[in-house]
Amino acid sequence: MKDSDRKQYLARAVDDYVKGRMNRRRFLGVAAQLGLGAAALGSGIARPFLGSPAWAASDDDLMPSAENLAWVKEVSAPFRGTTLKLATESTPPSNVLNGSLKKFFEEASGMKVEIEILPLEQVLQKLTLDVASQLGTYDLYYVDQSWAASISRDVFDPREQIDAKPDLAMPGYDISDFLPALVDGICRYEDRMVGVPYDIPIFIMMYRKDIYEQMGFQAPATMEEWLTQSEAITSEMGPKLYGAAGQMKSGHYSLECEWTSILWGNGGSIFDKDGKFSGNDEAGLAAMAYYDRLHKTMPPGATSWTWDGQGQAIAQGVAATMLSWGEFFPYFDDPASTKISGLMEAVRCPKPASLRTPGECGFGEIPGVGHQGGSSLAVSRNSKNPDAAWIFMQWATSADTQALITTLGGGTGPTRNSVYDDPRVIANRRVGAGTTRHLDVVRETIASDMGSEPDLPAWAQISSDTIPVNLGRYFAGEIASAKECMDQIAKETDRLAAM
Amino acid sequence: MRQSTPMELRMGAAREGRLSLPGLPRMLTSEHPLPWLLPLTAMLLVFTVYPLIYNIWLSFHEYVPFKRALVPVGTDNWARLLADERFWGAMGTTFLYFFVVLGIELVLGIALAMLLDSDAPGYGLLRSLLTLTLVIPPAITGMMFLLMEDAQFGVLTWALQGIGLLSPDTPILATPSTALAGVMLADIWQWTPFMVLIVLAGLRSLPPEPYEAAMLDGAGPWMIFRKITLPLLSKVLAVAILIRGIDLFRVFDYMFVMTSGGPGTSTYTLSLYAWQQTFSFIQWGYGATLSLVTLALILILANLFIWISKVRW
Numbered sequence: 001m002k003d004s005d006r007k008q009y010l011a012r013a014v015d016d017y018v019k020g021r022m023n024r025r026r027f028l029g030v031a032a033q034l035g036l037g038a039a040a041l042g043s044g045i046a047r048p049f050l051g052s053p054a055w056a057a058s059d060d061d062l063m064p065s066a067e068n069l070a071w072v073k074e075v076s077a078p079f080r081g082t083t084l085k086l087a088t089e090s091t092p093p094s095n096v097l098n099g100s101l102k103k104f105f106e107e108a109s110g111m112k113v114e115i116e117i118l119p120l121e122q123v124l125q126k127l128t129l130d131v132a133s134q135l136g137t138y139d140l141y142y143v144d145q146s147w148a149a150s151i152s153r154d155v156f157d158p159r160e161q162i163d164a165k166p167d168l169a170m171p172g173y174d175i176s177d178f179l180p181a182l183v184d185g186i187c188r189y190e191d192r193m194v195g196v197p198y199d200i201p202i203f204i205m206m207y208r209k210d211i212y213e214q215m216g217f218q219a220p221a222t223m224e225e226w227l228t229q230s231e232a233i234t235s236e237m238g239p240k241l242y243g244a245a246g247q248m249k250s251g252h253y254s255l256e257c258e259w260t261s262i263l264w265g266n267g268g269s270i271f272d273k274d275g276k277f278s279g280n281d282e283a284g285l286a287a288m289a290y291y292d293r294l295h296k297t298m299p300p301g302a303t304s305w306t307w308d309g310q311g312q313a314i315a316q317g318v319a320a321t322m323l324s325w326g327e328f329f330p331y332f333d334d335p336a337s338t339k340i341s342g343l344m345e346a347v348r349c350p351k352p353a354s355l356r357t358p359g360e361c362g363f364g365e366i367p368g369v370g371h372q373g374g375s376s377l378a379v380s381r382n383s384k385n386p387d388a389a390w391i392f393m394q395w396a397t398s399a400d401t402q403a404l405i406t407t408l409g410g411g412t413g414p415t416r417n418s419v420y421d422d423p424r425v426i427a428n429r430r431v432g433a434g435t436t437r438h439l440d441v442v443r444e445t446i447a448s449d450m451g452s453e454p455d456l457p458a459w460a461q462i463s464s465d466t467i468p469v470n471l472g473r474y475f476a477g478e479i480a481s482a483k484e485c486m487d488q489i490a491k492e493t494d495r496l497a498a499m
Numbered sequence: 500m501r502q503s504t505p506m507e508l509r510m511g512a513a514r515e516g517r518l519s520l521p522g523l524p525r526m527l528t529s530e531h532p533l534p535w536l537l538p539l540t541a542m543l544l545v546f547t548v549y550p551l552i553y554n555i556w557l558s559f560h561e562y563v564p565f566k567r568a569l570v571p572v573g574t575d576n577w578a579r580l581l582a583d584e585r586f587w588g589a590m591g592t593t594f595l596y597f598f599v600v601l602g603i604e605l606v607l608g609i610a611l612a613m614l615l616d617s618d619a620p621g622y623g624l625l626r627s628l629l630t631l632t633l634v635i636p637p638a639i640t641g642m643m644f645l646l647m648e649d650a651q652f653g654v655l656t657w658a659l660q661g662i663g664l665l666s667p668d669t670p671i672l673a674t675p676s677t678a679l680a681g682v683m684l685a686d687i688w689q690w691t692p693f694m695v696l697i698v699l700a701g702l703r704s705l706p707p708e709p710y711e712a713a714m715l716d717g718a719g720p721w722m723i724f725r726k727i728t729l730p731l732l733s734k735v736l737a738v739a740i741l742i743r744g745i746d747l748f749r750v751f752d753y754m755f756v757m758t759s760g761g762p763g764t765s766t767y768t769l770s771l772y773a774w775q776q777t778f779s780f781i782q783w784g785y786g787a788t789l790s791l792v793t794l795a796l797i798l799i800l801a802n803l804f805i806w807i808s809k810v811r812w
Contacts, residue, residue: 250760252761300670301652316651457564
């Protein structure tokens with residue numbers, strides 16, 4: 001943050017405090033964020049504010065909308081005492097709902113909400129068992145995009161729910177406010193909506209501004225530019241600092257995510273329009289040549305890292321750039337956790353060398369460098385309390401709740417258009433933990449650069465095993481050439497896709 | 500003829516099932532085996548026999564997502580097993596892991612136990628400290644070694660590079676030739692103390708006479724170890740090998756946390772592969788088939804070992 005911006009922000013905060021628009025606790029928080037010592041404010045508090053977003057949870061302006069809670073109270077009357085269950089991955093929306101927000105819903109509705117936070121694979125197990133047994137153990141399903149095709153018939157289409165039960169429709173819920181690209185990319189299968197977009201981790205370009213200035217570079221605008229810049233940084237500053245950090249752990253989904261982004265950015269696609277694997281065509285092999293070169297600019301550990309290791313490499317100042325999940329950005333700004341607070345910048349993904357159209361691809365694949373890993377939230381058709389679950393789902397994915405999730409959840413990307421312009425979200429655009437200063441880039445990426453994986457029942461296996469295992473073998477030297485690796489993936493993928 | 504006391508009369512009646520002991524339900528005084536066997540039999544039926552039979556049934560079926568049902572597939576899963584390269588690779592890795600880790604843990608366990616077999620001050624504390632690794636969940640141990648073996652930040656990597664055993668461009672867990680060894684290290688660190696404890700218990704119960712006689716005959720330490728200690732410990736060692744061997748054959752946690760089976764497929768074990776098929780790919784039938792093969796192999800190897808080593812329970 002520039003010094004002038006900092007002063008302006010402080011002046012506004014002082015003004016708000018003096019005029020009673022901001023309470024003392026919040027004011028102290030803002031002041032501490034701006035780097036003022038508590039002693040300077042005469043408060044006598046010695047411990048500096050570390051920027052944890054949790055502090056905001058008790059703030060008056062970060063309470064759920066009273067209007068929405070009144071609606072919850074009104075429509076939930078017949079369902080008092082009901083218990084709703086949701087199994088979900090540990091993502092910011094679920095964590096914030098579980099940790100801070102669901103108590104407001106429970107209080108207003110008289111219902112109990114049990115949210116099981118689990119690793120993604122366990123969520124899939126529980127969801128599959130629930131679907132197979134039709135026991136309705138879970139009322140709401142957290143649906144990763146790769147499961148949308150398999151699960152589409154087991155959940156309600158929210159549009160149907162609105163039409164069928166107008167008396168249970170939340171005023172101003174507005175399904176068209178969900179970013180259209182997300183609806184298409186995450187939760188549409190054929191003509192059905194598989195719930196509504198719930199979270200949206202998406203690849204954006206993040207780079208070290210100080211290193212780029214030192215090297216005389218501009219932010220990478222194209223894929224080729226990113227590669228040559230990374231090569232130059234590694235050559236100039238390695239092995240202390242490398243040009244790029246990767247998520248290349250063999251057999252892990254993260255490797256597939258990085259590969260697809262590079263594949264799409266080099267004009268390739270996973271499937272052709274006939275539904276055959278096309279990573280082994282000319283563009284696919286060009287992408288592998290690109291990936292090989294990029295790999296050489298990364299720290300040696302990149303082949304053992306998932307996105308966690310990749311993020312750590314940036315946070316510890318070992319690498320200068322990464323094309324990865326935007327959710328890392330607020331963490332990089334946290335001075336308590338990283339060495340690089342305030343040094344990272346977020347920009348849109350580098351422009352691809354060429355880009356295939358969705359019409360040239362199969363199974364609903366949408367090429368785009370901004371690989372998205374979003375999920376949707378949907379009411380299970382097996383639920384014993386579908387109406388009660390629908391009330392919770394509307395409240396949990398309403399614009400007001402999403403704004404709170406984004407603010408309290410450390411700058412996670414909203415799935416609704418209006419939330420990006422919410423004053424509470426905009427107020428967090430400053431350097432520090434939980435920043436939202438990258439969210440404009442996230443919104444632009446969703447609108448213009450987003451890439452979505454194909455929808456087919458076998459995709460879970462293809463994306464988390466077939467592709468990352470064979471790529472892992474290639475990068476470990478077990479497969480001699482990129483062509484051989486891609487041909488092997490083609491053989492296995494086409495067999496699975498045909499099953 | 501001596502007259503029976505009241506107590507003897509009651510005991511006799513209880514033996515014949517005619518009378519309860521005061522304060523105890525009749526069933527608990529019965530000498531008939533049935534009431535005593537029932538709880539155990541019920542548990543075995545519910546937790547062992549039924550799952551086993553269900554697993555066998557499942558191996559002839561497969562879950563079809565679009566039908567939302569298990570459908571019969573005959574012997575397809577078993578035929579697939581034979582043609583599945585990943586299965587054979589996982590089997591090879593499991594056996595390699597089993598023999599190498601068991602061998603190292605056994606040798607280290609015996610050596611450390613002999614070093615710790617002393618009543619000198621401080622040794623008790625050392626023996627207690629040794630058990631600490633056993634209370635750490637294997638997944639946590641996996642995480643610790645994952646960090647320690649990280650190519651960029653790992654202390655173990657740094658140390659190995661420092662003494663020239665590892666080149667800077669060789670990430671331990673991402674290189675096929677070193678990944679399995681990296682995982683083995685975690686297992687050995689955690690479970691060698693288990694071997695030490697068992698061997699130590701055996702050592703402490705050995706009679707002193709053979710040692711005294713051997714020393715009088717002029718036998719050296721190596722001779723004593725080979726000709727007396729090892730033979731006397733053989734039963735204890737057999738039990739230790741059996742318990743650890745079964746555990747090693749089912750190893751899952753370390754691979755899951757540290758390598759996900761990679762790089763490529765170089766650290767896939769049977770358990771990891773069965774778990775992946777069952778829970779990640781929702782191929783319950785094939786997963787059950789893989790589990791049954793693992794179970795069969797453990798049963799065969801364990802019984803073979805019991806027979807060879809003449810362990811009697």
